Amino acid sequence: MTELQEQKNNLLNELDGLFAKIKEEKRAFNDEESTRYDEIEKELAKLDKTMKAEERSRSFEKEEGTNMEEKRSAEDIFSDFIKEETRAAGEMTKTANGNIIPTELSNDIIKRVSELSGIFAQVRRIDSTGKYQQIIEKNKVTAGWTDEMAQVTKTSGDYDIIEIDHYKLAGLTTISLEVLNQANFNVSGEVVGQLSESFAAKVEEAIIKGDGVKKPTGLVTSGVTVPLASKTAVTGDELIDIYHSIKAPYVPNASWLMSRDTLAKVRKLRDNDGQYLFQADLTKEFAGYILGKPVVVSEFMDNLGGTGVAPIMFGDFNKAYIVNANPQQTIQILNEVYATQGAKGVLGFLFLDGKPVNAECYAVAKTPAV
Template sequence: MTTLAIREMKAKRTQLGADAKAIMDGATSAKRAMTGEENTAFDALMDERDQLDATIERAEKLLEDDRNAVDDLPDDQRGRGGDDTPELKAFRAYLLNGRAQLTEQQARALNMGSDPEGGFLLAPQQFVQQLLQAVDDMVAIRGLATVQQITTAESLGVPSLDTDLTDAEWTSELGTGSQDDSLRIGKRELRPNPVAKRVKVSRTLLRRAAISPETLVRQRMEFKFGVTQEKAFMTGDGNKKPLGLFTASSDGIPTSRDVATGSATGITADGLIDAKYTLKAQYWSKARWLFHRDAIRIVRKLKDDNGQYIWQPGLTADRPDQILEAPYLVNEYVPNTFTNGNYVGMFGDFSFYWIVDALAMDIQRLVELYAETNQVGFIGRMESDGMPVLAEAFVRLKAATS
């Protein structure tokens, strides 16, 4: 996929948004709701636009991967497919044939400590970086959250201002004001928890596939780790896993930050307006809406009291679609059951969701376990934790109780 092709897709995306807006504007100028035919046309345009968004995102990622692959080559090999580094050659040999087929030099390049059970090797740094970057691309919250890494400690402590001082007092020239003992400093603790996944690959595929075996393993690992983390960042209960955004907790976002949608089976314009203005204006510059696509389908057709649609398409390639003048994220793991009291969305500054990763990551090759099925197993492990660290930076939307 070339840069020109991506540019053409973005231009088409812009035109689809303009066509959808024209349908909305036509109904608005006539002071009426969209007809059934207009609704069908509008939904078709927006579905095509959503599919195009996903295609553009994948194309840009592949293009970036290609650029990174060239950047990793020595200067005299760029543009002509230079050889892999010795570390990558050794790692590929390990993935294909196991430790027994490594030369002494390759084993020294990859060996990490002394493991009495055998099988643990340190992946080349380039492989690990590609895996972590792919997880970042797949997990939407990671791109907005504050991500910390720890190397020596077991956990990360985040100081929190639990109780602030009262306001200052007007006093005389020599006065010092009354004593205030209300200041309380607390702590949020994030402790990386282990997450692991096993991948099985056919020996025949490893030998014959055009794609390199480390790429095969990386693609499967990035998908499994990405999905697992995304679900936990949304709805994790904090018990040996991240504390999710949609889990009510005094350690994260309490129920006091919940706002009713205005409907027991959907979302209303008034509910969204209430949610936005529950969040302090200081957070608006970085705030985003977070919804499942089912919720976006509802929101796109909502009007305010003046008959104006609260959803507005971005009409240029660098301007995102907006709800009440704020951009939004669509995520498959946001709750989407529109019944009494369920969470269905959020508005907040996601830089106040903190993620902590431990740097240690290893790949273990299972040599004999799947011999009968002519497969090779690989186990990937990493450690991660996450939680909201400032409740007032978020507002959750909850379906109203009928």
């Protein structure tokens, strides 16, 4: 950085000399001076860009080093707590539900749940330690044209308030004492990984088909209903009907949601030109695209073949559904329960709730009821 600054200073001094000369002689740049001026400007721009990049790189390195240090500290505290080492006792906050997991690891769990659950990544998430209230509009205010000086008809909107609290989701994993006492075993990473997988499956199932009884209310309970003609198959025309069943403002960010079994049937559909309706996703972010919109796959979506089931959804799930997740997760260590097995139980709790908040945003395709 010092050498770069020195080069910059030399160029600026040379530039000052050029300006001093033409000012003294009261004239404009000649061809040689004009060319040199352009060269100096380009060199100065390159130096500035290089110096900014180096400064930014150092900032990233410092930030990354700080984050890694904090994360290692959180992992050490968490690992020591699981091993019941006394040095971690004062660093874990005790609550009625157990001990609060360090924030770094709580964020890791939520992040991994999002990575493991396609639909959890799609919906809107609120992180709060208490109840969340969402105002929804039942009937919109109606505008209308009117004559000059004429009476304007009064209309008013109708609103509801949806309360999204927290339900307790528990996940249990066990670790043998032999593995736990190995110096090179990443206790924290193993526990976070197993709890994340356990939470992801239950959260995804509840977001899709939860009944709202001590768990989130699922997407299937709301939305624009689109009837399918058959219990065992879906046609290309029906996919188009589903696509156009939601209002235009929600289409740009819309996606499909279906099971692997249903997707396998959809992948075989072709248009009138013999082209498959399903297009592979080269980025691997989604399963692929149908009618230009990404496909999210879930094992908890119904398969085609059932009576009155919902095998396909389509819409803007970020505007359709809200999850309220408590960032303060807790954990309990179960020693006596698994003592005869030579293991410890690690019981984690995730507190969250979720509800559909806009039925216009998405469609739910359903098979015939009989």
